[in-house]
Amino acid sequence: QVQLVESGGGLVQAGGSLRLACAASGRTFSRYAMGWFRQAPGKEREFLAAISRSGSTTDYADSVKGRFTISRDNAKNTVYLQMNSLKPEDTAVYYCAACAATRVIVATTPGIYDYWGQGTQVTVSS
Numbered sequence: 001q002v003q004l005v006e007s008g009g010g011l012v013q014a015g016g017s018l019r020l021a022c023a024a025s026g027r028t029f030s031r032y033a034m035g036w037f038r039q040a041p042g043k044e045r046e047f048l049a050a051i052s053r054s055g056s057t058t059d060y061a062d063s064v065k066g067r068f069t070i071s072r073d074n075a076k077n078t079v080y081l082q083m084n085s086l087k088p089e090d091t092a093v094y095y096c097a098a099c100a101a102t103r104v105i106v107a108t109t110p111g112i113y114d115y116w117g118q119g120t121q122v123t124v125s126s
Contacts, residue, residue, distance in 0.1 A: 009120030021114035022096030029077040050106035093119040
C-alpha cells in the first residue's frame with residue numbers, strides 16, 4: 001500500500017506557473033505507474049498526465065499538452081507536475097494517483113488507479 005500527499009498548489013495569475021509535487025510513502029514507489037488528475041466544481045475528474053514506472057513513457061491530455069510536464073524522481077519517492085501558461089480554466093483540485101497493475105505502462109482512466117492523494121487546490125486568477 002502507498003500513501004500519497006500532494007503539495008505546491010495555490011493562487012497564481014493567468015500566465016503564471018506552479019509545480020505540484022506528490023510524495024509517496026514506502027519503499028516501493030518505483031513499482032507504481034503514476035498519474036495526475038484534476039476536478040473542478042460540478043465536473044468529472046479529468047486526466048492530465050501519466051508517467052511510467054521508469055519515467056521513460058509519458059502521456060498527456062490534449063488540454064494540457066505543451067503546457068504541463070510530468071516527471072518523477074524514484075530516489076525521492078516523488079512525482080511532479082510542472083504547470084506553465086496557466087489559465088483560469090485550470091482552476092481545480094489536483095490529485096495524484098498510483099497504479100499498481102504491472103501490465104499498465106501509463107493509464108488515463110481514473111478507475112485503473114489504486115491509490116489517490118487528498119488533493120491540492122490550484123486557483124488561477126484572470
